[in-house]
Amino acid sequence: MNRIDFSHDTQAAAVIASYYDAPPLAYVHSYGCQQNVNDGEKIKGVLMDAGFGLCNKLEDADLILFNTCAVREHAEDRVFGNVGALKSLKEANPKLIIGICGCMTQQPTVVEKLRKSYPFVDLVFGVNGIDTLPALLAQKLQGGKRLLQTPSERYDVVEEMPVRRDSSFRAWLPIMYGCDNFCSYCIVPHVRGRERSRKSADILAEFRRLVAGGYKEITLLGQNVNSYGKGLEENIDFAGLLELLCAEPGDYHIRFMTSHPKDATFRLIDTMAAHPQICRHLHLPVQSGSNRVLAAMNRRYTAEKYLELIDYAKEKIPGITFSSDIIVGFPGETEEEFEETLELIKKVEYMQLFTFIYSKRTGTPAAEMPDPYTHKDKTARMARLLAVQDEIAARLARQLVGKSYRVLVEGHARQEGALTGRLDNNLIVEFAGDSALIGQYAQVYVEDARATVLKGRLD
Numbered sequence: 001m002n003r004i005d006f007s008h009d010t011q012a013a014a015v016i017a018s019y020y021d022a023p024p025l026a027y028v029h030s031y032g033c034q035q036n037v038n039d040g041e042k043i044k045g046v047l048m049d050a051g052f053g054l055c056n057k058l059e060d061a062d063l064i065l066f067n068t069c070a071v072r073e074h075a076e077d078r079v080f081g082n083v084g085a086l087k088s089l090k091e092a093n094p095k096l097i098i099g100i101c102g103c104m105t106q107q108p109t110v111v112e113k114l115r116k117s118y119p120f121v122d123l124v125f126g127v128n129g130i131d132t133l134p135a136l137l138a139q140k141l142q143g144g145k146r147l148l149q150t151p152s153e154r155y156d157v158v159e160e161m162p163v164r165r166d167s168s169f170r171a172w173l174p175i176m177y178g179c180d181n182f183c184s185y186c187i188v189p190h191v192r193g194r195e196r197s198r199k200s201a202d203i204l205a206e207f208r209r210l211v212a213g214g215y216k217e218i219t220l221l222g223q224n225v226n227s228y229g230k231g232l233e234e235n236i237d238f239a240g241l242l243e244l245l246c247a248e249p250g251d252y253h254i255r256f257m258t259s260h261p262k263d264a265t266f267r268l269i270d271t272m273a274a275h276p277q278i279c280r281h282l283h284l285p286v287q288s289g290s291n292r293v294l295a296a297m298n299r300r301y302t303a304e305k306y307l308e309l310i311d312y313a314k315e316k317i318p319g320i321t322f323s324s325d326i327i328v329g330f331p332g333e334t335e336e337e338f339e340e341t342l343e344l345i346k347k348v349e350y351m352q353l354f355t356f357i358y359s360k361r362t363g364t365p366a367a368e369m370p371d372p373y374t375h376k377d378k379t380a381r382m383a384r385l386l387a388v389q390d391e392i393a394a395r396l397a398r399q400l401v402g403k404s405y406r407v408l409v410e411g412h413a414r415q416e417g418a419l420t421g422r423l424d425n426n427l428i429v430e431f432a433g434d435s436a437l438i439g440q441y442a443q444v445y446v447e448d449a450r451a452t453v454l455k456g457r458l459d
């Protein structure tokens, strides 16, 4: 790992300024996970540093950038569809620059497809090129030719990058990049490269700036936050990092994702229990309840080991809630194995589940495994799973009625005059209140729960 500081590119900014009559506008859209959304915020920050303004309408843009996700086929198809729709904009405005970046463009086949079938795409760069974007744009503006970079791996951690955050009170704070786990179905390690942790001093400095800037909710990000610290010169792990951050005074709370169960420790749970700033909510993706499937997924824990962690957390942190990702229809998953997942879900009682039908990713080991079940079988399983989960979540939500909670007020609800607030456990409550409360903490009494939609009033 090589730590470098971002520096303003004066030359590139001058080229960009000389090319346009008025300050150019950029439209940036990020797909995928929070890490990618945070990358999108950096892209916007870097573009603004290079003289761009931002716009929300494709039609107003001088530069359109799609920051893409490769995790499932559906995600990729959606991007190709949306890129195709840009052709007419380019025809209407030949000066328009269209760029594609992010996880999809780390795959040579995707870059080839963009090269051959999408001639109106001007710029392609991977997940690690954000700090070099002004220079790339300047090169494109001066040379005119398409710049489609072939994916490369780069292990630098770039600090001090300008960030244009989407929210003024909720912030993403990456603590590590990449993933070394190679779950057999997953493309992320192939596109995001090897794990690199940020130095704790850099994380702490950004954390302090966020707290001083009035950010209330700070979410620590990593594909596997529990392996934070590996490879750093300093001796620190994720629980240690949480301790360090929680020592900071201020009015804030901390979330984190994602925790990989193989590296989650009792110490992590003890740390959560000891610090009221850490939300009593644990996103601990189990993926499957079957030990045979878990082994085939290369997850490196068993259902029993997972349940031990959950039981320990329930005991140490009263009121804690859990969420998880589940893959339905992993290659060869049998009816019995699927039912083991249902059993596990009933035992844990998750507040929220993020459920996915297995999607084949070329280049991963699971793509080579026999997959005898049809898509129809898998959607039927998914429907059964969702029915079980809906019942559990509704029951848990009902238990929240009749009590008062501190929430972070996030925005307007659909109903006129109503606001939405997020509880510690990640559920949303709707209540009547003044817009001035948005971005602040409020105390809300929960009066009713319809499925997992909570209704309340200011307390």
Ligand code: SAH
Pocket (backbone or CB within 6 Å): 071, 072, 185, 186, 187, 188, 222, 223, 224, 258, 259, 260, 285, 287, 325, 326, 327, 356, 357, 358, 359, 360, 361
């Ligand atoms: N690092 C995180 C997950 C990142 S990807 C973790 O390990 O928990 C988010 C979720 O997408 C995964 O948890 C998994 O449930 C799902 N996913 C990843 N690859 C997939 C694939 N090929 N098909 C279906 N779902 C997938």
Ligand code: SF4
Pocket (backbone or CB within 6 Å): 179, 180, 181, 182, 183, 186, 187, 188, 189, 223, 224, 260
């Ligand atoms: Fe993918 Fe597994 Fe890494 Fe998560 S831990 S990003 S599922 S390889």
Ligand code: F3S
Pocket (backbone or CB within 6 Å): 031, 032, 033, 034, 035, 036, 068, 069, 070, 071, 103, 187, 188, 191, 192
């Ligand atoms: Fe998608 Fe890349 Fe995140 S593949 S889920 S955007 S790390």
